[in-house]
Amino acid sequence: MNNDRQLTAALVAGISVVAIFGALKHWKYSQEWNEFIVQEALPAEGLLLGYFQYPEAAEADLAVVEPGLRIHKDAYTALISMRAAANDDGVELILLSGFQSHEWQKKIFFAIKSDKDSKAIERANAFAPPGYSEHSTGYAIDLGDGSSRNSDFEIDFESTEAFHWLQDNASKFGFVLSFPNANIQGVRYQPWHWRFEGTETAKRQFRQPNELTGKIK
Numbered sequence: 423m424n425n426d427r428q429l430t431a432a433l434v435a436g437i438s439v440v441a442i443f444g445a446l447k448h449w450k451y452s453q454e455w456n457e458f459i460v461q462e463a464l465p466a467e468g469l470l471l472g473y474f475q476y477p478e479a480a481e482a483d484l485a486v487v488e489p490g491l492r493i494h495k496d497a498y499t500a501l502i503s504m505r506a507a508a509n510d511d512g513v514e515l516i517l518l519s520g521f522q523s524h525e526w527q528k529k530i531f532f533a534i535k536s537d538k539d540s541k542a543i544e545r546a547n548a549f550a551p552p553g554y555s556e557h558s559t560g561y562a563i564d565l566g567d568g569s570s571r572n573s574d575f576e577i578d579f580e581s582t583e584a585f586h587w588l589q590d591n592a593s594k595f596g597f598v599l600s601f602p603n604a605n606i607q608g609v610r611y612q613p614w615h616w617r618f619e620g621t622e623t624a625k626r627q628f629r630q631p632n633e634l635t636g637k638i639k
């Protein structure tokens with residue numbers, strides 16, 4: 423009887439410790455985000471470190487391209503057709519990433535932040551701040567070249583056959599390069615990152631960057 427009571431007390435204590443740590447972690451997380459917003463936001467231009475804010479695609483609007491990789495269902499056929507067309511030309515397009523939830527972006531962003539020397543602005547060069555990534559919409563994709571995997575997420579990707587093929591053909595499938603070299607948004611050049619604007623709804627999502635670049639008025 424006594425032993426049982428001790429065991430129960432130990433269990434309750436254990437569970438409490440786990441719960442308290444969980445709550446603390448969550449608190450730290452939101453504190454970091456609030457600090458980040460206060461210090462880094464540029465509300466006057468509606469931009470955060472050069473990025474615009476994007477809503478998260480609804481689960482029902484996402485289609486699985488391959489395990490762990492989903493994109494907006496409206497971009498699905500375009501992507502599959504584009505990959506097939508590239509393949510016909512001897513180019514293997516690798517889908518490196520598609521939809522990313524805000525929660526996932528937060529985890530990645532603050533995981534990088536925990537490296538003491540990295541500043542928010544440097545991190546944003548690699549990853550948009552959580553909630554500010556085109557990947558949230560499900561319309562943005564990162565592409566690699568099957569014959570040059572060393573160039574995945576590297577500027578060198580611009581020298582691959584895949585990139586040259588995309589420059590010539592991506593627009594036929596509704597895909598545009600989001601962050602060309604020296605883009606007016608001030609976001610790091612990302613030759614691997616393309617967004618789908620092949621439907622009116624998709625185009626509407628990217629009204630802000632397209633207004634900035636003068637593509638739409």
Ligand SMILES: [Zn+2]
Nearest residue numbers: 562563564615
């Ligand atoms: Zn990307």
